[in-house]
Amino acid sequence: MTTLTDPPAESFKLSMLVYDTRYRSITFQIVALVAFLTLVGWLANNTIQNLADLGKEPSFAFMTDPAGYDINQRLIEYSSQSTHLRAAFVGLLNTLLVAVLGCATATVVGVIVGVLRLSGNWLIARLMTVYVEMFRNVPVLMWIVLAMAILIETLPAPSAFRGDDPAATMKVFDSVAFTNRGVYIPEPLFSRGLGDISVFGAFGISLDLIAILLVLGVSIFISKRIGKKADATQEATGIRPRTWHLRTAVIILPTALLLLLLGFHFGYPALKGFNFQGGTHLRNSLIALWLALSLYTAAFIAENVRAGILAVSSGQTEAAAALGLRPKRIMSLVVLPQAMRVIIPPLISQYLNLTKNSSLAIAVGYMDITGTLMGITLNQTGRELETVLLGMLIYLLISLSISAVMNWYNNRVKLVER
Amino acid sequence: MSNTHADTVLYVRDTMLPQSEPPASTIGPAGWAKQNLFSGWLNTLLTVVSAAFVVFLLYRLLPWFISPTWGSDSLSSCRALFEEIGRDHEGACWGVIRDRWQQLLFGFYPAELYWRPILSLILLMVALAPVLFVGKVPAKMLIFSVIYPFMLPWLLWGGTVWMPIAVIAGFGVGYLVFKLVAKVGPGGLAAIVATLATVLWWLFLTAPVAYGLASVLPLALEPVASRQFGGFMLSVTIGVVAIACSLPIGIVLALGRRSDLPLVKWLCVGFIEFIRGVPLITLLFVASVLLNIFLPPGTNFDIILRVMIMTTLFASAYMAEVIRGGLAALPKGQYEGADSLGLDYWQAQRLIIMPQALKISIPGIVSTFIGVFKDTTLVSIIGLLDPLGLANAIRADTDWNGIYWELFLFIGAVFFIFCFSMSRYSMYLERKLQTGHR
Numbered sequence: 001m002t003t004l005t006d007p008p009a010e011s012f013k014l015s016m017l018v019y020d021t022r023y024r025s026i027t028f029q030i031v032a033l034v035a036f037l038t039l040v041g042w043l044a045n046n047t048i049q050n051l052a053d054l055g056k057e058p059s060f061a062f063m064t065d066p067a068g069y070d071i072n073q074r075l076i077e078y079s080s081q082s083t084h085l086r087a088a089f090v091g092l093l094n095t096l097l098v099a100v101l102g103c104a105t106a107t108v109v110g111v112i113v114g115v116l117r118l119s120g121n122w123l124i125a126r127l128m129t130v131y132v133e134m135f136r137n138v139p140v141l142m143w144i145v146l147a148m149a150i151l152i153e154t155l156p157a158p159s160a161f162r163g164d165d166p167a168a169t170m171k172v173f174d175s176v177a178f179t180n181r182g183v184y185i186p187e188p189l190f191s192r193g194l195g196d197i198s199v200f201g202a203f204g205i206s207l208d209l210i211a212i213l214l215v216l217g218v219s220i221f222i223s224k225r226i227g228k229k230a231d232a233t234q235e236a237t238g239i240r241p242r243t244w245h246l247r248t249a250v251i252i253l254p255t256a257l258l259l260l261l262l263g264f265h266f267g268y269p270a271l272k273g274f275n276f277q278g279g280t281h282l283r284n285s286l287i288a289l290w291l292a293l294s295l296y297t298a299a300f301i302a303e304n305v306r307a308g309i310l311a312v313s314s315g316q317t318e319a320a321a322a323l324g325l326r327p328k329r330i331m332s333l334v335v336l337p338q339a340m341r342v343i344i345p346p347l348i349s350q351y352l353n354l355t356k357n358s359s360l361a362i363a364v365g366y367m368d369i370t371g372t373l374m375g376i377t378l379n380q381t382g383r384e385l386e387t388v389l390l391g392m393l394i395y396l397l398i399s400l401s402i403s404a405v406m407n408w409y410n411n412r413v414k415l416v417e418r
Numbered sequence: 419m420s421n422t423h424a425d426t427v428l429y430v431r432d433t434m435l436p437q438s439e440p441p442a443s444t445i446g447p448a449g450w451a452k453q454n455l456f457s458g459w460l461n462t463l464l465t466v467v468s469a470a471f472v473v474f475l476l477y478r479l480l481p482w483f484i485s486p487t488w489g490s491d492s493l494s495s496c497r498a499l500f501e502e503i504g505r506d507h508e509g510a511c512w513g514v515i516r517d518r519w520q521q522l523l524f525g526f527y528p529a530e531l532y533w534r535p536i537l538s539l540i541l542l543m544v545a546l547a548p549v550l551f552v553g554k555v556p557a558k559m560l561i562f563s564v565i566y567p568f569m570l571p572w573l574l575w576g577g578t579v580w581m582p583i584a585v586i587a588g589f590g591v592g593y594l595v596f597k598l599v600a601k602v603g604p605g606g607l608a609a610i611v612a613t614l615a616t617v618l619w620w621l622f623l624t625a626p627v628a629y630g631l632a633s634v635l636p637l638a639l640e641p642v643a644s645r646q647f648g649g650f651m652l653s654v655t656i657g658v659v660a661i662a663c664s665l666p667i668g669i670v671l672a673l674g675r676r677s678d679l680p681l682v683k684w685l686c687v688g689f690i691e692f693i694r695g696v697p698l699i700t701l702l703f704v705a706s707v708l709l710n711i712f713l714p715p716g717t718n719f720d721i722i723l724r725v726m727i728m729t730t731l732f733a734s735a736y737m738a739e740v741i742r743g744g745l746a747a748l749p750k751g752q753y754e755g756a757d758s759l760g761l762d763y764w765q766a767q768r769l770i771i772m773p774q775a776l777k778i779s780i781p782g783i784v785s786t787f788i789g790v791f792k793d794t795t796l797v798s799i800i801g802l803l804d805p806l807g808l809a810n811a812i813r814a815d816t817d818w819n820g821i822y823w824e825l826f827l828f829i830g831a832v833f834f835i836f837c838f839s840m841s842r843y844s845m846y847l848e849r850k851l852q853t854g855h856r
Contacts, residue, residue, distance in 0.1 A: 029681040036685055043712045050711045121461045122454035123468050137837035138830045139792040141799075142806060146830075149822045359697040363799060374703055384707040391703075392696045399695035 051385070060390075062381045063088070069376050071367045073283050077204070084377045091372030092394060098289050098368065099355040099398075105294035106354060107347070110301025117306050128302070135299035140357050143296050147288035148364040155180040161271050175268050177276055183287060184269035187280040191263030208262055215258050216251075223247040285366035289358065297354045301347060308343035309335065341413050348406040352399055359395070369394055485509030488516055492817035514824050518812050522828065525648015525803050531576075531640065535651045538573045541566060542658065549780075550843070567662050574647075574655060576639035578632040584624045592616035644722040648803035650832060652722070657791040660729040661737075661783070667730070668737025669776075673767065675742055686738070693735035698793050701728045706800040725797055733790050740786055744779035745771065778851060784844035788837045805829045 017027045051058060067087040070080050075093045078086060117128040135143070156168035158179045170177045177184040194211060196204030226243050234240040269279030312335050320334040361368040362375055374391040378384055443449055455465045486503075490496045490513035500509060515522075524532060545566035548559045568582040596612035632638065647655065674686035693701070705728040710718060748771060756766035798807030809825040812818050 025679050029679050032679070032682050032685065046714050047711050049715055053715055119461075119464075120454065120457065121464050124464050127468050127472070133838060134834070137788075137792075137834045137841065139795040139806075139833060141795045142826065142830055142833070145806065146822075146826050149826070153822060356697040359699045360796070360799075362699070370697075370699060374700065378707070384703075385711060388700060388703050388708055392700045395697055395700060396692065396695040400691075403691075403695075 047385070056382070056385075058385060060386055062383055062386070065381075067377065068380065071372065073286060073367055084373075084381070087377060088369060088373040088390075091367055091369035094366065094372075095355070095358055095361075095368040095370075095398075098286065098293070098358050098361065098366065099351075101290050102293040102297065102354050102358065103351045105290065106297040106301055106350070109294060109298035110350075111305050113298060114302035114305025114309070117302060118309060132299045132302050135296050136303075140292065140296045141360050141363060143292040144289055144360055144363055147292040148284060151284045151288055152180050157181075158271065158275050161276075170269075175266070177269055177271075177279075179276065180284070181275065182281050182283040184276045184279045184281055186266035186268050187278070189265055189267045191265065193262060211262075212255065212258060215254050219251045219254050223250045226250065283366075285361070285364045288364050289361050289366050293354050293357055296357070297350050300350050300353075304343055304346040304350065305339075307346075308339040311342045312338045344409055344413070345406060348402060348409070352402045355398055355402065356395065482508065482510055485512060488512045491517055493819065493821055494817075510824050510827075511821060512824060514812065514818050514821050515828050518808075518818075519828070521812070522649045522805055522808055522825075522832075524651050525808065526646040527642060527648070527651065528640075528646070531642065534573050534576075534639070534642075538570055539654070541569065541573075550847075570655075570658070572639065574642070575644070576641040578628060579637040579639075580628040580631040581624070584628040584631070585620065587627070588616045588619045588624065591619045644720040647722060649805055649808055652797070652802065652804050653791060653794040656722075656726055656729055656794045656797065657787060659726050660733040660790050661787045663726075663730040664734035664737045665783070667734035668741050669772070671734060671738035672741035672745060675738065676745060690735045690738050693732055694739070698729075698732055699796050699799060701732050702796055702800050704728055721800075721802065725800070725802065729790065729794070732793075733786060736786050736789070737783065740779050740782035741775060743782060744775035744777075747778050748775055781844040781848045781851070784840055784847070788840050788844075792833065792837065805832070 017023050063085040064083050066081050067084045068080050069087070071078055071087060071090050073094060074090045075097060076090060078090045113128050113131060116124050117132065119125050119128075155178050158177075158181060160167040161170065161177065161179070168179075175186050190208050194207035197207050197210070198204050226247055230241050230243045267278050269276045269281075271277075316334055316338065317330055320330040325333065358368060359370040362371045365371070367375075369391055373387050373394075378387040381387070439445075443452060456462045487496045487499060487509065490499055490511060492513070493511055496509075496511035496513060520529065520532075524535060527535060544559070545563040547555045548557060548563055565586070568586055572579060572582045592612045592615055595615040596608050599608035599611045671686050671690060674682050675690065677683050677686070702725060705724040706721060709724045709727070752770055752774065753766070756770040761769065795804055795806050798804045798810070801807070803811060806829065809829060812825060813821060
């Protein structure tokens with residue numbers, strides 16, 4: 001005989017929305033959603049009303065109007081007759097340019113400083129500590145402004161290079177001129193160049209560059225294949241064939257041949273009139289920003305590198321030594337692969353910080369996306385809502401792509417635990 | 419065995435040799451130098467190169483640095499002084515620091531009221547003491563830490579004392595309503611009603627009550643307008659307000675991000691990642707040109723307040739990540755222990771989780787503060803007179819036109835002292851906390 005009965009059918013009461021855990025989470029989420037939508041609606045309503053009062057209507061039509069201002073630092077063709085959209089694109093490319101340059105330099109400097117901070121040499125270790133603490137504890141904006149001031153105030157004017165007994169001379173075999181208007185370096189030129197290819201009819205990419213990169217890519221691929229073959233031979237016979245001369249030749253020769261075919265030569269800057277002509281002109285704003293951002297970020301990267309190396313426990317090193325590995329191989333086979341796992345994630349977030357800090361370009365007049373879209377375009381069109389939101393969206397996209405790379409890497413190197 | 423040994427070896431020493439001194443090359447300064455500076459050719463090379471670098475730097479900078487220009491009152495008088503004493507090189511013109519140091523520290527704050535920002539800073543230290551030195555100061559001082567955020571605006575901006583008191587009274591009103599409603603209804607309802615009552619008090623009753631009381635008993639400090647704020651005082655104020663306000667928001671966001679409710683979680687993730695994904699300068703642009711568009715027509719409050727709001731939002735996203743780290747670092751057993759005691763979510767957070775998680779997070783919070791404090795220099799781009807903005811303003815003066823390095827050195831040194839001491843404190847704390855947990 002069974003005494004089991006169905007539980008009494010509960011009648012639904014309103015208070016169960018709060019007290020019954022089955023419904024509570026749904027209640028809370030609905031409340032949160034309503035609150036959020038109310039807030040968004042309130043803000044949107046205010047915005048529409050305010051804009052209507054100002055006589056503006058949100059629209060991105062202004063982006064196709066002529067910009068009417070010049071950008072002195074540009075990677076693609078641009079004139080004051082170009083559209084605001086193109087100006088913003090020039091700015092975006094400038095942001096990416098300084099970000100890439102800065103990340104590369106910061107990584108090199110940061111790794112060197114981080115390793116040297118662990119050096120047994122007392123003086124070097126102290127100097128590196130001073131460098132790291134000095135740069136980390138002073139705002140990056142001050143470093144940027146300071147770098148700009150140093151470039152403008154301490155370098156000679158182009159006129160100092162003139163005359164029979166000039167006050168300043170060009171450096172590196174008369175090919176580089178450091179002036180207070182920027183640095184002039186030789187530019188690569190091709191006497192039998194292939195010309196440009198137009199992308200979407202919007203801007204041109206040098207075919208020479210594409211050809212060189214293509215050849216270099218193929219060479220590196222072949223060189224890797226040779227390396228793999230050598231690995232296989234080593235696995236099979238225990239003897240590694242000497243391949244380094246072959247690999248070097250495979251990488252260098254085809255590229256050199258191509259450069260020769262294209263008639264590669266340098267165009268040197270020369271003083272003409274009041275300024276230097278020819279060569280590539282690196283403007284002070286770019287150099288100051290690049291220098292300050294990379295040195296500032298390098299101080300943080302140095303700390304990450306140091307922490308990463310220290311994070312590998314000494315037992316690992318000792319065990320490797322017990323296996324009979326030499327110090328160099330211990331470093332490359334045991335310590336570095338493990339340190340990398342610790343170093344890379346913060347390294348990538350430093351890249352992210354550097355990219356975001358590059359928006360301070362506006363302080364030295366470097367025309368990045370903040371300077372063009374959220375600077376002059378904003379002031380000329382008075383479209384503060386559209387320009388600032390678009391600018392934020394672009395930065396958000398850059399940040400999210402960097403984060404995506406970081407997550408991909410983290411998943412790849414994650415320790416697989418049982 | 420030993421016998422064969424004695425038979426085959428001709429001589430065996432049966433007494434200990436007296437201990438001899440270590441070789442002279444391994445002890446004392448010479449030994450130290452050999453070990454730390456000249457061990458191997460590479461190290462020797464590095465030592466020589468870096469020593470040469472340091473000497474070169476000092477040789478170039480020291481003569482510039484040592485310069486008898488403390489008394490001069492313009493750049494031209496500095497140059498005249500150099501010619502007078504026959505110095506052939508340029509020297510620093512320290513007169514600008516003597517002339518303008520007050521401005522760099524306080525902006526255009528009225529000189530006779532300097533005691534107010536100074537007192538605020540001292541009281542800030544007092545308010546922070548129970549947080550920073552847990553266990554070394556009486557816990558009752560936390561009461562002052564709670565009151566301080568309301569005192570700070572009053573001290574800096576001045577005005578009637580009744581305003582902060584009326585704002586604090588809002589919490590009292592909320593508490594009373596909670597008690598009253600909790601007697602007759604469920605606790606959840608009481609909490610909602612109490613929150614509503616507090617908000618209503620702040621929105622509609624605070625100002626009339628404060629002004630009413632002020633007309634009866636006028637206890638007021640001389641008001642100071644926001645545009646007179648500047649220099650390091652502005653940086654510290656924005657930094658402190660942003661961190662203090664971002665702490666509660668950050669806690670809520672961090673809890674939201676770890677919540678089981680998908681909608682709440684995604685709202686929090688969206689907010690945090692959005693703020694962390696854009697540069698602070700774009701948020702400051704929002705403060706300077708957009709915030710007034712988002713708010714009801716006619717709203718117009720001053721730029722420093724708008725900057726503080728955006729900096730707070732910025733800091734709270736970073737704070738949320740720091741606190742999330744603290745929450746994640748707690749062993750799972752703490753959560754399960756709280757559950758097994760029958761505590762509900764908020765009780766567990768309040769009594770078990772948060773006290774521990776916040777303690778672990780203090781070093782991260784300090785680093786966030788250092789970051790925000792350094793980032794306050796960005797306000798110079800939207801035209802506020804932080805130290806860097808003031809440096810430009812000083813340079814615009816005809817007396818000091820063309821002066822760079824002295825100002826940069828002073829500003830950099832002050833920032834360095836602030837940030838370096840805070841980072842050292844945070845490292846000390848990290849070490850102290852680590853022993854407790856590992």
